[in-house]
Amino acid sequence: MLAWKQFPQMFAAHLKITFREKAVWFWNIFFPVILMVLFMIVFGGNAGEFKARVAVADPRPGEASAQLMDQLRQFPGLEIHGEGAVTAEEGRKLVMDKKVFALIELPSEENPAVRLVVHRENERNITARALAGMLEQFVQQANYAALGAAPVFSLDIETVAAGGDELRFQDYLMTGMIALSLAQSGLFGMVGLVEMRRKGVLRRLRMTPASMGMFGIADMAVRFVFGVVQIMLLAAVGVLGFGAKLQLHLVSLAVAFFVGVLAFNAIGYLFSAVSKSQEAYMAMANIASFLMMFISGVFIPVDTLPEWLQPLSRVMPLTYFVDGIRDGMVYARGIADASFWIAVAVLAAWGVLAFLIGARLYKAKSIAATR
Amino acid sequence: MPVLEVRRLRKTFGAVTAVADISFAVEHGEVFTIIGPNGAGKTTTLEMIEGLLVPDAGEISFGGLTWEQDARAIREMIGVQPQSGALFDLLTVEEHLRLFASFYRKSRPVGEILEMINLQDHRNKRVKVLSGGQRQRLAIGLAMINDPDLIFLDEPTTGLDPQARLNIWDIILRLKEMGKTTILTTHYMEEAEKLSDRVCIVDQGAVVALDTPAALIGRLTKEREIRLGFEDGEAAAREAEELLQRLGNVTRMEREAGQLRIWTERPEAALHGLFGFTRERGYRVERLSIREMSLEDVFIAFTGKEWRD
Numbered sequence: 001m002l003a004w005k006q007f008p009q010m011f012a013a014h015l016k017i018t019f020r021e022k023a024v025w026f027w028n029i030f031f032p033v034i035l036m037v038l039f040m041i042v043f044g045g046n047a048g049e050f051k052a053r054v055a056v057a058d059p060r061p062g063e064a065s066a067q068l069m070d071q072l073r074q075f076p077g078l079e080i081h082g083e084g085a086v087t088a089e090e091g092r093k094l095v096m097d098k099k100v101f102a103l104i105e106l107p108s109e110e111n112p113a114v115r116l117v118v119h120r121e122n123e124r125n126i127t128a129r130a131l132a133g134m135l136e137q138f139v140q141q142a143n144y145a146a147l148g149a150a151p152v153f154s155l156d157i158e159t160v161a162a163g164g165d166e167l168r169f170q171d172y173l174m175t176g177m178i179a180l181s182l183a184q185s186g187l188f189g190m191v192g193l194v195e196m197r198r199k200g201v202l203r204r205l206r207m208t209p210a211s212m213g214m215f216g217i218a219d220m221a222v223r224f225v226f227g228v229v230q231i232m233l234l235a236a237v238g239v240l241g242f243g244a245k246l247q248l249h250l251v252s253l254a255v256a257f258f259v260g261v262l263a264f265n266a267i268g269y270l271f272s273a274v275s276k277s278q279e280a281y282m283a284m285a286n287i288a289s290f291l292m293m294f295i296s297g298v299f300i301p302v303d304t305l306p307e308w309l310q311p312l313s314r315v316m317p318l319t320y321f322v323d324g325i326r327d328g329m330v331y332a333r334g335i336a337d338a339s340f341w342i343a344v345a346v347l348a349a350w351g352v353l354a355f356l357i358g359a360r361l362y363k364a365k366s367i368a369a370t371r
Numbered sequence: 372m373p374v375l376e377v378r379r380l381r382k383t384f385g386a387v388t389a390v391a392d393i394s395f396a397v398e399h400g401e402v403f404t405i406i407g408p409n410g411a412g413k414t415t416t417l418e419m420i421e422g423l424l425v426p427d428a429g430e431i432s433f434g435g436l437t438w439e440q441d442a443r444a445i446r447e448m449i450g451v452q453p454q455s456g457a458l459f460d461l462l463t464v465e466e467h468l469r470l471f472a473s474f475y476r477k478s479r480p481v482g483e484i485l486e487m488i489n490l491q492d493h494r495n496k497r498v499k500v501l502s503g504g505q506r507q508r509l510a511i512g513l514a515m516i517n518d519p520d521l522i523f524l525d526e527p528t529t530g531l532d533p534q535a536r537l538n539i540w541d542i543i544l545r546l547k548e549m550g551k552t553t554i555l556t557t558h559y560m561e562e563a564e565k566l567s568d569r570v571c572i573v574d575q576g577a578v579v580a581l582d583t584p585a586a587l588i589g590r591l592t593k594e595r596e597i598r599l600g601f602e603d604g605e606a607a608a609r610e611a612e613e614l615l616q617r618l619g620n621v622t623r624m625e626r627e628a629g630q631l632r633i634w635t636e637r638p639e640a641a642l643h644g645l646f647g648f649t650r651e652r653g654y655r656v657e658r659l660s661i662r663e664m665s666l667e668d669v670f671i672a673f674t675g676k677e678w679r680d
Contacts (some may be wrong), residue, residue, distance in 0.1 A: 009473035013462060020461040020497075196459075204457035207421055208517075209446040210474040 003211045010210075010218035017192070018222050027188065028230060032181035033237055039173055039299065040242045051077045052127050055100045058085035059108035068106055068114075068142065075134065095119055102131055114139050171245055171330045174238030176298035178329070179260070179322040181234065182227050183292070186264025187285045189223060190272040194281045197272075220265065227261050235329070245330070252335050253328025259344050260321040263351030267317070270358035292318040317350040372434055374399050374521055374552045375420070380429035382415050389415040390426075391576035397521075397554060402547055404555045404563045406666075407573035408676045413556050414454070416573070417525060420554075421451055433521070447476055450514035454525040456506050458498045464509055465494040468516055475517040488512040488542060504535030511542055521552045529558050540566060564666045574674040587669045594622060597633040597641060600658035604629045607654045611645060618644045629657070 018024055056072060058065045073080060081100045091103035095117055105115040116135055118128045144150065196202050205215060238244035268285065275281040294300070295309055296318035302310060313319050320343035327340045335341075373396035382390040390412040397403045407413050418424040420431055422438050422445065431438060433445050458467060465481060472478035485491045488508040498506060507527055514522050524543070528536040536559075543566055546553055557563050563570050564584045572580040572587075580587055601607040608631045615621050615633060620641060622634040635641045638661055649656055670676075 006473050009470050013459065013466065013470045016466065017459060017461045200453055200455040200457040201459065203423065204451075204453055205474075206423065207446065207449075207451040207453070208471065208474045209443055209476075 003209075003214055006211060006214050007218055010215055011221055014219045014222040015225070018226060021192075024226075028181065028185050028226065029233065032177060032184075032230065032234060036174065036177040036234060036237060037241070039177070040170060040238070051079070052101045052131055053079040053081060054102045054104055054131075055081040055086050055091040055094050056084075057088045057091040057103060057105045059088060059105070061085065065106045071138065071142075072104065075138075078134075092117060101127060104135065168245070170238060170242045172326070173299065174234065174242070174244040175326045175329050176322055177238075178231055178234045179318065179325040180293060180298045181230050182257070182261055182325075183264045183318050183321055184289055185223065185226065185230065186261060186266075186268050187271070187289050188268065188282070189265060190268030191278055191281050191285070193269070193272040194275055194278055198277070220262070223265060224258075224261060227257065231257070247330050247332035249328050249332045249335075251328075252340055253325070255335070255344060256321065256324030256328050256340075256347075259347045259351065260317075260324060263317055263321070263347045263354070266351040266355040266358065270354040270361075273358040273361035292316050295319075297322050317347055320344075320346045373397055374434055375554070376430075376432045377416075377420065378430045378432075380416060380419060380431070381427045382412075382419060382424060383427055388576055390419070393429075393573065393576065393578055395571055395578060395581055397552060399520075399552055400547070400550050401568035402543065402553045402555060402566050404557060404567035404570045405573055406557060406560070406563055406570060406670065408674055411573045411674075412576040413573055414525070417523060417554075417556065421449070421523060422446070447517060448520050450517060450519035450522045452507075452510045452514040452522070452524045452527055454529070456498075456510055458506060458509065460499045461497055463495050463497050464490050464501070464512075467498070467509060467513060471513045471516045477518060478516050479518045481516075484512045484515055487515065487545060489538065502535075504531050504538060507531060507535070507539065508542065511539065515546070519551070521554065522546060524553060524555045526556050526558055528562060536562070560665065560667045560670065570666065572670060572673050574676075579673045580669070584666055588664045588666065591664055591669050591672055593636045594634055595636075595638045595664070596662045597635065597638055598658065598660045598662070599631045599633070599645070599656060601629045601631070602655040602657045607649075607652070610652070611648060611654075614644065614648050615641060 056069060058069065069085065072078060081094065085106075086094070086103075088103075088105055091100075091105070094100045095103050096119065098119060101118065101122070103117040105111075105117065107114060114135060116128075116132055118125070118131075122128050193202075202212075205212065235244075235246065239246060267288065271281055271284045271288075275284060295305060295313045296302070296316050297313070298318070302313045302319060305313060324340065324343045324347065327337065327343070375397040377396070378394050380390055380393040381388075393412065393416055395403075405413050405416070415424065419426045422442060425438075433441075433448065436445050436448075438445060462470070465485070468481045468484055472481065482491075485494055488511060490505060490508060490512070493501065493505060498509070501509065511524065511527060514524070527539050527543075531539070540562070543553060543555070555563075555566065567584060569582060570580075570584055570587060571578055580590075582590065599608075599611070601611070605628050608626050608629050611631060612624055612626050615624065618641070620635055620637045622636065624634070625632040633641060648654075
């Protein structure tokens with residue numbers, strides 16, 4: 001029997017307990033915002049705007065090398081150290097001391113190639129790759145010029161995404177962060193239940209006519225309120241601070257939000273059923289959260305992960321939650337789309353399974369009512 | 372009809388028999404105290420009565436209501452203060468009372484409870500910052516919020532300082548005045564003796580004694596111990612010992628220097644003889660005491676175990 005009469009006071013109690021806990025504010029509000037700001041700056045901040053400071057060495061000065069040097073100066077975003085050539089040794093030292101990002105060595109007698117020297121720690125850096133790409137193109141053009149030929153083919157890059165031409169990396173990252181922080185609130189949020197059990201609060205409630213089902217419903221209601229606050233806050237930061245654009249489909253957003261929040265809270269509930277202490281719970285939640293964070297398409301698309309890892313991504317609930325939230329917030333698609341419903345179904349399956357196992361464990365350990 | 376009747380209760384956990392056979396009946400308006408050594412089965416018994424554990428055998432009846440048939444009705448009419456505080460750290464005193472009041476069909480006004488547990492000045496404080504005694508009073512307040520007929524207080528004074536303990540005694544006596552029935556467990560014999568109408572001593576999962584504190588002590592023995600110290604030293608003590616020997620009525624005596632210990636079933640006759648003798652001889656008595664038997668002696672006699680506070 002569900003006693004709705006008990007709901008208002010229970011809801012008020014859960015609300016106060018949640019909002020009075022300082023850790024909740026930090027981990028669920030400030031932390032995701034800080035994390036999102038950092039990621040935006042690192043990955044999304046000035047996408048397309050290339051900038052690098054380089055030194056140029058010219059071991060065999062001449063007319064050809066002067067011409068090359070001149071062309072390098074024309075490159076947008078490339079800043080040349082000291083406005084002139086340095087020796088190869090000086091250049092390498094500048095790179096090692098990180099005074100410049102890279103050294104470009106123009107051809108010499110021993111080495112007819114144009115050589116790019118970067119610090120080893122930047123070997124796989126995006127800027128290094130971009131620089132290499134640029135130089136390659138540059139060398140090719142120089143070759144054509146030397147041969148007196150003109151290129152027949154050229155390359156144009158264009159990006160597409162559902163929801164029009166609007167989707168940009170900021171949108172992708174913002175929605176990923178929203179899904180991640182909602183998921184984490186669920187995974188970590190049931191730690192209070194461990195504490196309530198340890199202190200005997202749950203037993204105490206069972207000695208009263210309080211409906212434990214209603215107590216749980218009131219708790220979930222507060223979590224939904226909190227989730228809405230998270231979405232609005234992160235969306236505001238993404239849109240106002242980093243120019244992300246929303247293409248809302250409210251119905252699919254609501255469905256994905258509702259099912260996803262329930263599913264991750266159910267997983268948290270399962271964790272709480274098997275942990276005797278807060279520490280044990282936090283350890284489990286941390287493992288789950290880290291495991292999912294990097295392979296569920298929050299920051300990096302699942303398709304770009306190593307192939308052996310992708311099947312794991314395809315079973316993780318966060319993968320589907322991220323998809324669902326993106327469908328609702330930036331792709332503006334959803335209820336008419338089969339892939340949306342597959343995502344919702346997988347999430348729901350996770351939630352139901354976790355809840356059933358959790359409830360069973362609570363009962364088996366007679367943590368829950370013996371009557 | 373008793374408010375609560377427990378018949379032939381039994382509960383085992385694997386190979387361990389926590390409760391072997393416990394029966395008792397609690398009458399309306401009394402303070403009924405259960406005492407026993409650790410592991411005697413007190414907590415298990417209480418948990419079965421409170422509906423947290425299902426007994427293997429036996430019956431529990433709340434004036435005709437049983438857990439199988441009337442769980443909701445029983446929860447409405449009982450109030451429980453569990454041993455562990457079981458409170459929400461981040462809620463205030465008043466928020467606790469309002470939350471718990473919402474669970475019940477009928478409830479006492481929050482202001483009235485605050486006054487009874489004397490926490491009016493702390494009503495807006497969070498549990499986190501309350502003292503042990505204040506938390507315990509709040510826990511008792513929550514047990515009273517539904518104006519229950521039957522209140523369970525499980526070691527309400529354990530770990531409290533003497534003043535805080537007295538505050539809780541006041542609440543228990545107040546409940547009695549209000550005509551409520553209280554079932555109490557305690558670690559303090561003095562408390563059981565002072566507050567209880569009847570005491571039930573439990574050991575090894577069974578009731579070993581059940582009566583009023585006075586009757587339990589009376590049942591033990593009528594013998595009292597008198598201790599005397601003479602300022603005039605050993606000679607006076609020896610003379611007094613000889614006199615009492617002649618007068619009779621003394622079970623046994625022990626003498627050590629000027630100190631004399633006398634065990635007698637008729638302490639007034641022994642003292643009468645003694646004071647006649649000291650006045651006649653002009654001996655001065657330095658110290659005199661009569662030790663009454665206490666519930667602690669009863670406990671030791673029935674369980675064979677030392678009582679540890």
